[in-house]
Amino acid sequence: MGKTLFAVLFGFGMVVAGASAAHALQAGGVEIGDLETGSVVGQPFKELSVDASFYAIEIGNMKTWYPPTTVIDFKTRPGAPVLLKVTNNSTAEHGFQLSAAVNQSAPTVLDTKLVLKPGETKYIGVPTSDLFYAAGNVLEYRCHLHPAHVGGKLLMLK
Secondary structure, three states: OOOHHHHHHHHHHHHHHHHHHHHHHHOOOOEEEEEEOOOEOOOOHHHHHOEEEEEEEEOOEEEEOOEEEEEOOOOOOOOEEEEEEEEOOOOEEEEEEEOOOOOOOOOOOOOEEEEEEEEEEEEEOOOOHHHHOOOOOEEEEEOOOOOOOOOOOEEEEE
């Protein structure tokens, strides 16, 4: 009787642990907004420090997202959500896509897209758990509206 009860409780514990892990994979989510009204995982953007800034710029005839490589060291930063500032400094509308889709193809893969008008700035809040679920340590950012524009890579030191 004792062994049966232990087996049932152990099995129940395993089911609960598995369900909570699956739920955590779906939790969080990327939020896009402005600095004053945006929030992610219940934390207002204005209370978070900006971890990285990206700028759509034009250099001669080339249109690109600057900087071409960005590094965020999660070993030294607090566990707060990541806040990214995205600004369109060019004269035309540009898209910004941050994606881990090149590394994995799960339906829960991190893939966020936004469109910025000239001179517009948006903020993207990403829970650290969503970044850590991404396979690998490299995310790509690019203009999803114009495939010929040059993008970049976000390197995460975990």
